[in-house]
Amino acid sequence: MKYSYNWLKELSGTKKTPEQLVELLTMKAFEVEGIGKVGEGLEGVVVGKILDIQKHPNADKLQLTKVDIDGKKLDIVCGAHNIKVGDKVPVATVGTKLPNGLEIKPAEIRGEKSEGMLCAEDELGLGNDHGGILILDEDAKLGNEVSEELKLEDNIFEIKVLPDRAHDALSHVGMAREICALEGRTFKYDSKKLPSKKGKKLTVEIKDKNLCPRYMGAIIENITVQDSPAWAKNMLKKLGLKPINNVVDATNYVMLELGQPLHAFDASQIANRESQIEIIVRRAKDGEEIKILDGSIKKLTKDDLVIADHKKALAIAGVMGGEGSGITAETKTVIMEAANFAAASIRKTKTRLNLQTDAAYRFEKDIDPNLAELAMARVLEIIKMFGGETVELSDVYPKEVAPWKIKLDLDYINNLLGEKIEKKAVSKILESLGLRVAGYGSQITVTVPTFRIDLKTQEDLIEEIGRVYGYEKIAAVAPKADIQVAPANEKRSFERQVKNILVGNGFSEVYSYSFYSAQDAGLAQFGTIKHLELQNPMNPEQALMRVSLIPNMLKNIRENLKNFKDFRIFESGRVYWSNGSVLPRERRMIVGAVVLEKDKKAENFYAIKGYVDNILNRLGIENQYYDDFDATPVETFDSLWHAGRRGEIKIDGPAYAEASAGKHDHPIGFLGEINPIVLVDFDIHKRVAMFEFDLDALQRDVKIEKEYKAIRKFPTSTRDLSMIAAEKIKVSDIQKNIKKAGEKLILDVQLFDVFEKDGKTSFAFHIEFGADRTLESKEVDETMQKIISALESNLKLEVRKG
Amino acid sequence: MLEQKILNIKIEALKAIKEARTTEQLSDLRVKYLGRKSELNEVLKGLKDMTPEEKKKVGPMANMVKQEIESGFQEAERLFRSKSFNFEAESIDITIPGKEIKQGHLHILSQIQNEIEDIFTSMGFEIADGPEVETEFYNFDALNIPKDHPARDLWDTFWIKSEGKERIALRPHTSPVQVRYMEKHRPPFRIIAPGKCFRNEATDATHEHSFYQFEALVVGEDINVGHFKFIGEQFFSKFFNRDIKIRLRPSFFPFVEPGFEFDISCTVCDGKGCKSCKGGGWLEIGGAGMVNQNVFAAAGYPKNKYQGFAWGFGLERLAMMKYKIDDIRLFHSGDLRFIKQF
Structure with a gap:
């Protein structure tokens, strides 16, 4: 809310400068978000009286004026037409530099001399109105500085009042009380006396006392609706409110002073019953409509509260008045309302109707019902200045709130x-x-x-x-606490370990959003997967919660390809699966991607596979294998992957046997090339290979401690073997056959060359032999023979000899 | 007699080695002085026919001389080798860049998170986790932020469409973890809860709808504001590697009472006032306060038995301060030109 330093000073009696006040409030009460000076730099703008107006001989739109600034008469050319002879106006004299930077110099405009400028509001730094020259009050003193005349010079604070203090501090009185407390003084507010005017002309009936704890109504007669005096208009403008007329301005002024929103009705627009005015505070009927002051028509429900006569709703209680019952120039009798409404109800209504008004802003934060009478007394006192006479006052306050x-x-x-x-x-x-x-x-x-x-x-x-x-x-003091090791968060430590291994393998970590669009889901072939949907997304790009890290990873790759030819990136984060319970299942996933500069023979695939082996081995897993895709569960995202270049990463071993009933394959993730069709859909014109791990599944397999294996005491010997296959054959099958035929003597079988020629594939392996003794050359030769015949007979391979 | 002969061999051999001018001459000399038919070898061979006393005298001496001659040869050979090597011919341009080693980079926020976790772990804090998609209860109700209360406006929340009765949302802060942790543990304890949070806010250089928050919670029977100041100063002093002071200003968060905004002394000027702190000497960091008794009650603790403080701040803000990053959107951009700088 905006606060006027002058007003706060008057109410609190503080002697602090605006800057000192900002410091005091910030450190001990509220954050002051801004401080703005108004009315500065208006030296030389004085009150002038228009003596004569003539048409400019050479310009249709301009007029020649003669202005008296207390003795001195000036000729000034002016473009505005809202002036008449006798008006008092602000005159910027020669030498003045206005807040907008304009410097006034003697000038000749289309052949006519001009010795100054008549000013509009915005030129004085007061509001944005450029509709015409600002007309001053008739009793303004000629030649007087305008800033003094209008009490313009002020500092406007923007103070952030949080919901806990909105009850009392969204007002100048509340803020002044705070300032006094912070300065160690007691605040005194000169509260006005309520006129005691009981009568029978006005009846107030509250139908729902929970939603309206108090309603005060006053009948004010003989009012002349007109513009407010300058001091009131200027204060409202400085604080960001638009002056409307003296009655409405008075309600707003009191709201800024005391924090109590008020509302004024034109009594002639309220349906009478035997010349009695009846105000009914009731819930709206479902579907009831009301046209409000902003010109819109709102459809209400029974959760909304309205102020009504016996025929129709006159206002949405505490939010906005109805169009028909507002104050106009013809209004003679006013019904003034000072009421209190239940905060939660006001909040529901204003939120549903999306009406942000100063009244709702205060009522939704719960205000003191006792404030209503202070505010009523104050507003009646102000309106009395405009001739308004209070003839009757009604107060329905069934349950008085006490300290x-x-x-x-x-x-x-x-x-x-x-x-x-x-x-x-x-x-x-x-x-x-x-x-x-x-x-x-x-x-x-x-x-x-x-x-x-x-x-x-x-x-x-x-x-x-x-x-x-x-x-x-307050001094900083160490708490007394037991010395103890903090319990470890094993999941987080493991995630950190895996991430560090990836970084060690040259992968860089990216962060991406947890959402993507329905279109992204479609492109990634996730169209049939049920996603969690945001009820209020920022935009359609971020409408769905991700079920996989891959789609955003693909977008990342697309963007990075603009700057890099090859790279390795990974992301670690959660994915969200709707699973029928209140909260979705959140899985911790880690995805890595390899993009190489060139990919002719599935180099990306073999690169990612190499990395996966490396990562697993660093984690102490050695019994992993890669299985053809089991495309059953949706979570495998079958069509996202290249149908001929992907596999499921599984771990064979006791860790799984323990965890899940003796099965020997334990899936922990996938790897492969991304389907090239999908890549093109994501505007990626390169091959990309990825792996995706479920971190929890992976972590289950690394619980086994690493164990030292004794270094071989006896020398091993290595033989090479090459072979040609006429048909498609898997390297893993060859390796299995070699190991089987060689029995216990084989320590390792490593593929070191593979190439295709004339439709046939040639493979070459290093085979390492060893035992707990020194092997005889003859032994190794014999085993090689067994291997060769096994490969020839079992796999129909042509083994090259010699 | 024999001793003198051996000594003469040595003198002669070493002299000859010194005078040799080519490697060929050296290898001829090696045959002459150390070869099978050399005089010295003859002496060594004759040892077996000597009396034990003679052997004792002559043996060690002959062997020593043999070694001395051998090292004389080695020295001379090395000298020849080094003279003959042409370094000039093999000289290269050492200004040509070295072979590029492709490195991986941990995201800067991960690095900062690790650093923070390590500092707190060293002070005995446990790291707690909770779901990113949370119920309305844990996000708000349990934290003393009732439905239809204007305090809810302090968090712009992404809600999730759900069929169930209970409303769910992306957590707008890490504070729900406090309640989840307290439901399962009794004080005293010290925890931190780092994690991803979401707010429905338009993004610009200083606002991001997805961000990382960090929350610390210390609960016991006598934890007070002074303790919070102490832990805060310890943490930030370690993190910024300089003496940091904490300043508290009143604020309001429904889950604490009293509630604070907390500032730290400027990490550039130590509070004197500079460009980084816009002359004020302090940097705004986050929110904090003493845990509201209603939150303890929501977690199932008796009211007014325990006291504790909670504080939270954004990782991005720390990273931006520490590394002078001027656009918060870079963190989630995935742009390697950014990531590879750290």
């Missing part, structure tokens, strides 16, 4: 703040905030005034004491 008490344990203050504050200081702070303190010993009783709705518990009071006392005085 409440909180027992405060003095030791608790010190225990919670970590600072010993003397009882005397505590009492002084609380009293300066308007609270009453009583009691002896270590427990005091604090009486809270009804405007401090936020103070309900001891902790609430301790906060008040702490901030006013000064948090800076």
Whole structure:
């Protein structure tokens, strides 16, 4: 909310400069988000009276004016037409530099001399109105500086009042009270007396007392609706409100002063019954419509509260008035409303109807019902200045709210703040905030005034004491705690370990959003997968929660290809699977991608496979194998992968046997090339290979501690073997046959060459032999023979000899 | 007699080695002085016919001389080798770049998160986790942010379409982890909860709808504001590697009372006032406060038995401060030109 320094100063009596006040409030109460000066730099703009207006001989749109600025008469050329002889206007004299940078010099405009400028509002830095020259009050003193005449010079603070203090601090009086407390003084507000005017012309009936705890209505007669005086208009403008007329401006002025929204109705627009005015506060009927002040028609429900006569709704209570019942130039009799409404109900209504009004902004935060009478007294006093006479006042307030008490344990203050504050200081702070303190010993009783709705518990009071006392005085002290090792978060440690291994393998880590679009899901062939959907996405690009890290990874690759030819990237993050329970299943996944500069013979695939082997081995897993795709569960994303170049990563071993009933294959993820058709859909014109691990599944397999294997004492011997296959054959089958035929003597079989020629494939392996003794050359030769015949007979391979 | 002869062999051999001018001459000399038919070898062969006393005298001496001559040869040979090597012919341009080693880079936020986790772990904090898609209860209700309360406006939340009765949303802060942890543990404890959070805010250079938050929670029977200041100063001093002071300003978060905004002394000027802190000497970091008793109650603790503090801040902000990054959107851009700088 915007606050005027001048107004706060007048109410609080502070002697601080605007800057000192900002510092004080920021450190002890509220964040001041901005401070703006108004009315500065208007030296030389004075009050002038128009003596004569003539048409400009050479320009249709311009006029020649003669202006009196207290004795001196000036000729000024002017473009605006809202002026008439006798008007008092702001005159920027020669030599003035206006806030917008314009410097006034003697000039000749189309052959006519001009010795100054008549100013519009915006040229004075006051509002945005450039509709015409600002017309000043008739009693403005000729030659007087306009900034002085209009009390323009001020500092406007933008202060962030959070919901806990919205009850009392969204007003100048509330802020002034705060300033006094922070300066160690007690605030006094000169509250006005309510006229005692009971009568029978106005009846108020509250149908739902929970939604409307209080309703005050006053009949004001003999009002002349016109513009507000300059001081009121200027204050409203400085604080961002648009002046409308003296009645509406008075309600807004009081709202800014006290925080109580008010509403004024034209009595002639309220349906009478036997010359009695009847105000009914009731829930709307489902489907009931009302045309409101902004010109729109709103359809209401029974959860909304309206102010009505016996025929129709006149206003949406606490949110906005109806169009028909507002104040107009013809209004003679006003019904003034000062009421209190239930915050939650106002909030629901304004949220559903999307109506952000100053009234709703305050009512939704819960305000003190006792504030209504202060505000009513004040507004009636102001309106009296415009001739308005209060003839009747009605007040329906079934359950009066009284101050409440909180027992405060003095030791608790010190225990919670970590600072010993003397009882005397505590009492002084609380009293300066308007609270009453009583009691002896270590427990005091604090009486809270009804405007401090936020103070309900001891902790609430301790906060008040702490901030006013000064948090800076609290010393930093080490807590007393047992020395103990923090329990490890094994999941996080494991994730960090895997990420470090990937970085060691040259992968860089990317972060991407947890959402993607329905279109992305379609392109990745996830169209049939049920995704979690955002109810209020930023845009369609971010409408679905990801079920896989791959689609955003593909977008990342596309973008990075603009700058890099080859790279390796990975992401670690969660994916979200809707699974029928309240919360989705969140899986921790890790995806890596390899993009090589060239890919002719599935180099990307073999690169990613090499990395996967390396990662698993670094984690202590050695019994992994790669299985043809089992395309059953949806989670395999079958069509996302290249149908001929992908596999499931499985681990064979006791770890799984233990975890899952003796099965020997334990899937932990997938690897392969991304389907080239999908790649093109993502605008990637290269081959890309990826792996995707489920981190939890992977972690289950690395629980086994690494174990040292003794280094061989006896020399091993290596033989090479090459062979030609006429038909398609898997290297893993060849390796299996070699190992089987060689029995215990084979330590390792490594493929070191493979090429195709004339439709046949040639393979070459290193075979390593060894045992717990030195092997005889003859033994190895014999085993080689067994291997050769096994390969020839089992796999129909042509083994090259010699 | 024999001793003198051996000594003469040595003198003669070493002299000859010194005078040799080619490797060929050297190898001829080697045959002459150390070969099978050399005088010295004859002496060594004759040892077996000597008396034990003679053997004892002559044996070690002859062997020593043999070694001395041998090292004389080695020295001379090395000298010849080094003279003959042409370094000039093999000289290269050492300004040509070395072979490119492709390195991986951990994302800067991961690095910062690791660093923070390590500092807190060293102070005995446990790392807690919770779901990113959370129920309305844990996101708000349990944190003393009731439905239809204007305080809800402090968080712009992404809600998820759900068929169930309970509304679910992407967590707008890591605070739900506090309640989940407290439901399963009794004080005293010290935890941190880092993680991804989401807010429905338009993105620009300083706003991002997906971000990483960091939350610390310390609960015991006598934890107070002074303790928070201490832990905060410890952490930030270690993180920024300089003495950091904490400043508290009043603020409001429904799950704490009292609530604070906390600032740290400027990491560039130490509070004197500079460009980084816009002259004020302090940098805004995050929110904090003493845990509201209603939150303890929601987690199933008796009211007014425990006290604790909670504080949170954004990782991005720390990274931006530490590395002078001027656009928050870079973190989720996946752009390797950014990632590879760290």
